[in-house]
Amino acid sequence: MATKLEKLENSRVKLTVDIDADVLEQAMQEAYRRNVKRINIPGFRKGKAPRKIIELNYGPDVFLQDAVEILLPRLYEEAVEETQIRPVDQPDADLTEVERGKGATFTFTVDVYPELTLGNYKDLEVEREIVTITDADVENVLKQQQERSAQLVVSERTTVQEGDFCVIDFIGYVDGKPFSGGAGENQVLEIGSGRFIPGFEEQLIGFEVGQTSDINVTFPETYHAEELAGKDAVFSVTVKELKEKVVPELDDEFAKDISEFDTMEELRATIRKNLEDEATRRTNAAMENKLLERIAEDSEVEVPQSMVRHEAEHLYEMFIYNLAGQGIGEEMYLEMTGQSKEQLLENFLPQAETRIIHDLILEAIREKEGIEVSDEEIDDKITEYMEEYGDGDLDPATQERMREHYEKNRTGIANSLAREKTMKVIVDSARITEVEAAQDSEQSEVEEAEESAE
Structure with missing residues (x-):
């Protein structure tokens, strides 16, 4: 086996591998042994037909494709070892020339680990930013912890206002018909959070607990569900419960x-x-x-x-x-x-x-x-x-x-x-x-x- 290495652009190489007739013949014989048990030839028991008889019936190259498939991984592995390249991907393999009695030529084109020409890495000038942590930064963390520790309690009020947490049932209609994903039960919604369609939360302000009323909204043109984008909708909403968020004191x-x-x-x-x-x-x-x-x-x-x-x-x-x-x-x-x-x-x-x-x-x-x-x-x-x-x-x-x-x-x-x-x-x-x-x-x-x- 002879291997030729050719360097291409973008850290890519081409390996050209030539094998002689003996190597090709050995692969053909191995392909015969792997396949003979599946071949029926009249006058021979299944799996017992000689190779020459099979080739006479099916053509001299009947085992060539299988021989190539046997050779490809072996030749590539040997070529990589011989040339000491470091592949980073699977190769593009090709059989460029083959002739029984003479041999074959294979090519493998593959990306390899890139070679780097190192520049200067010492005595470089650079700036390092200094971040000053303020009292406000510390308080922001505490406020976030405070929010996470907050609890929702049932409000003594019965009228919805900004910042309240409403427990609601709702069902939405477009062109008078319910639509997929437009209904919910016992959903907790913070008024002012912006979680729902623009205009939905604002219209809940002033609702009374137990009240069922309609809310009119328009889906944004950029709404993720294309069938609803830009459409007018009516939601029938019932406020079932009103809750307030109680945050703990920042104390010991x-x-x-x-x-x-x-x-x-x-x-x-x-x-x-x-x-x-x-x-x-x-x-x-x-x-x-x-x-x-x-x-x-x-x-x-x-x-x-x-x-x-x-x-x-x-x-x-x-x-x-x-x-x-x-x-x-x-x-x-x-x-x-x-x-x-x-x-x-x-x-x-x-x-x-x-x-x-x-x-x-x-x-x-x-x-x-x-x-x-x-x-x-x-x-x-x-x-x-x-x-x-x-x-x-x-x-x-x-x-x-x-x-x-x-x-x-x-x-x-x-x-x-x-x-x-x-x-x-x-x-x-x-x-x-x-x-x-x-x-x-x-x-x-x-x-x-x-x-x-x-």
Whole structure:
């Protein structure tokens, strides 16, 4: 077997494999052995007909296609091993020439792991934003906790007003006929939440408990159900009960109820620290991305589209998984946004390509700097993970399962540690200027940090 390697554009290669007549004949003989039991030839018991007799009846190339299918995976595997390429996708295979008694020529075209020409990665200038956590930021977190701890109690009032929670039955009509999804019983609706069709909640203000009346609305032109978009509708609504939201006082009792702390002062201090830690983590991550972008601008690499596609699919799956954690299914999200799966997947392509390039940069720097991770470092990280999840508070069986989980993922932990150490080389050599975060940027950071801190 002889293999020729040809480099194409966009990290793609073409392997041309020539085999001699003996290799082709061996594959033909193997194809005969695999198929002979299924072939009936008059004068021979089923499965006992000689190969030459079968070829006389069905043609000399009767086993050729099966022989090719036998050869393709074997030849490709051997060609990959011989040329030491690193494929990132399945190959496009083709039989370009075949002649019994002479041999055959196969070609395999495949995307391979891209080669990167690394640019400068030391002594780079970069800004790191400093986010200042204010008392208002801390209070926002407390208010959110306060809202989550609120309770709905039956109101002494009987007239609906803004901010009330109404328990309602309703049925909707378009052109005098009920429509699918237009009815509900014992639905709890916060007046002013904007959950229902525009105008619906506003018209409930002034209703009395027990009252049944009609509400007239118009579905938005952009309504997700096309058959209802822009249509006028009438809803017959009955207010069955009226509730008010009662929020707890922000006092020491509240702190004890929602946390491990005895006082609001301790709770506020912890919330502030969590917000500051999270803001620091995010601004450091943003700075690291800027550094990687600078290195990418000074580097050269061609990332194959199949590799980008695979990474985009991975990001998409993570996105859908996170949506499911919020109670939103894939179909529901696509319907809400009016997108197809393919359109949403396309949105992840730029991010996927950036992630791949950054990983290639870090891998190249790691190799150049000779960065390694010891077994002891992995053991220490596993211990850190165990302690983080309350190792001492878990029963022995749970502790053992957790440790087994981390032990199985030693390679992943090693890669994560190597990435941290490599990134540290870049950051430690950088010339960093600290700047106050812009107001809109700061607000965004704080809001995200608040989510995490909770």
